[in-house]
Amino acid sequence: MAKLLVIGCGGVAQVAIQKCCQNDGLFTELVLVSRTKAKCDALKEKLAGKTKTVISTAEVDADNVAALCVLIRDVRPDAVLNLALPYQDLSVMEACLECGVDYIDTANYEPENTDDPAWREIYEKRCKELGFSAYFDYSWQWAYDERFRKAGLTGLLGTGFDPGVTSVFVAYAKKHYFDEIHTIDILDCNGGDHGYPFATNFNPEVNLREVSAPGSYWEDGHWIEIPAMSIHREYDFPQVGRKDMYLLHHEEIEALARNLPEVKRIRFFMTFGQSYLTHMKCLENVGMLSTTPVEFNGQQIVPIQFLKTLLPDPASLGPRTVGKTNIGCIITGVKDGKEKTIYIYNVCDHQECYKELGCQAVAYTTGVPAMIGAAMVLSGQWSKKGVYTTDEFDPDPYMQMLNEYGLPWVVEENPETVA
Template sequence: MKRTVLIIGAGGVAQVVAHKCAQNNDILGDLHIASRTVAKCEAIIDSVRAKGAMKIAGDFGVHTLDAMDVAAVAALIGQTGAQIVINVGSPFVNMTVLEACIQTGAACIDTAIHEDPTKVCETPPWYGNYEWKRREACKAAGVTAILGAGFDPGVVNAFARYAVDACMDTVESIDIVDINAGSHGRYFSTNFDPEINFREFTGTVYAWQGGEWTENRMFEVMREDDLPVVGRHKSYLSGHDEVHSLAARYPHADVRFWMGFSDHYINVFTVLQNLGLLSEQPVVTAEGLEVVPLKLVKAVLPDPSSLAPDYTGKTCIGDFVRGVKDGKPVEVFVYNTSDHAQAFAEVGSQGISYTAGVPPVAAAMLIASGVWDVGHMANVEDLDPKPFLALLNRIGLPTRIKDADGDRALVL
């Protein structure tokens, strides 16, 4: 049984992870959090203490860390005795954290795919460019590395695996739909790191259709759905991490990701992009200063964590999975809805951070108990989804299923 958790990162998702680890420290043991900015870590711990989140008395240490430094990460793992590392820092640090875990034997959980800060939207499959190249090293070291264990990617991968295994003989399509029907009251903001958010939408939109990678422009392809709780919403075909692993597991199915955007978001995004302000490449100002436009935009937008106190409304994220069962067509919608205000009341974060932060803690608990401590690298859909979804039902992200028999809680 593995115990003692090191959380890397100190943003809005890390706050949720910290609270949920504290709520389950009887299973996870001593806790630690590390970031470049120790004051952010201390603020998260203060929040944990203020909410009385620690289930039992225990340590919650705070550390300064440059997570781009493999040796520094490995040293901190050794210093803390951490056996499970939850990486919710920037996707730019994924590979250094993974390497440190391979060197030390600690289990590794991340919530998004690795990115090279100098490149946007690399050639698919994205996991093949970085993480999957370390599969053999993980296996040789006996290290459990669970990739993309947030919500999307993460829970939606488990939704897909569950729907295929439980509801159909063959799968024909997986359409992941992510709708945030909440309001934060700001003129314009992103719900997580603006730099990462914009990088997702400035490149080619890759989807897996007809047994090959297809390419579109952002906001080129739209669908409209009438969804539980949030109602009718438009969403747009977008590039996203989980498409690249699910396409490898289900190569004969179409795999697509759709994200909801308001007309206002699209208008602002389009202006910023047309002005060149979403570029990751540096420019030189008239004063001779070198500036990365995307980082400048990030600096002037609201910190996503500041949105939480005023956020209202709900999210709906789920998978429409179509296939064949007993020779007949079947479609199921496996989904979750989350409430922004309830998330803030519980952990001090908005609903987007909540949906991203609860799942890696569930994954850590399954590693701690041995259920998911597999000793090799895996994407979420490679693992049995039932214990994961059952645990999420219990700790804050209940799953529902809608099909020909109606809309109901998924009981596992």
């Protein structure tokens, strides 16, 4: 019996909300709020008569802490699930603290304006000290840990698939399969085809910023940064087939490196087709991925935001995407003195997701774990006070819910490894 306030109503939120409604014994009340209230109303309409969950809607600008506080005090939710953009993470965390409510999200904070001098000064210091230059990192949200502890609140960060499930897979491996983990390779494969020459499968701005950034990985206690897309491997993904994949920086590496100091190397690979890479390079070369405003016909526009308006809305890809995703972790280490390698992964079919919820698999594989993270906090199964990532709790109830809510996983022993 819980009331959840969900912020954002895009591709990921629409899955998480529908999944909460399938779990209506726990999520008895949902309040859907976003910048565009019409999207919340349309989803409420779609769910009418299909769930016992009582749904209401409202409009909010989640960049505005005062407006969020007015809303939270009015709604009085048991927790807030933030499925807007990473830009809103800190304002929503701040409002949750001020109003005494637990906080859950799926993505690491990054600023919308990377030219902001105050942010830039801290960012440049971090690049030098830590050795990776991605715009996002956990320091901003980990800085809330003490205040959340003192307030007796839980902040659960990054409960999507990656980050989110991938870190739960590692915690599960540590609990059940290893005495010591030595290496982790996180492999994110999207074998889906939407038929467009170029489209992103989640928010284009966030996706293109992430993918065009230099790659980096963790080895022997420090970061190694490489030019974007400069480490390429091929892998034969179960149920998908052989795909090209590239090493990227990814936020769970940072959390896993901190929380599992024994691990010698952590890498993240994502698959990309040649068409995607060629388009992205071209857009980057002509300046369309820039976050710095330019003047056009007397108006300031941000090139990457303008590009977003031209690209297909990721939430609209569902009907036309065929194929499967395969996301998981290859983990090596030692158990009872013997070396061991396992591969834990989930395979998700785009068309099955469309049949069930009207979405594609990337939104599905993020929205389901968002609901599960909220369920963990609201049911009290994950109730430590402070700010945590998903690898810092008991993985078993989360793994069980993945099986129950559409993301079954397998553990394969002695898989093909990545060179």
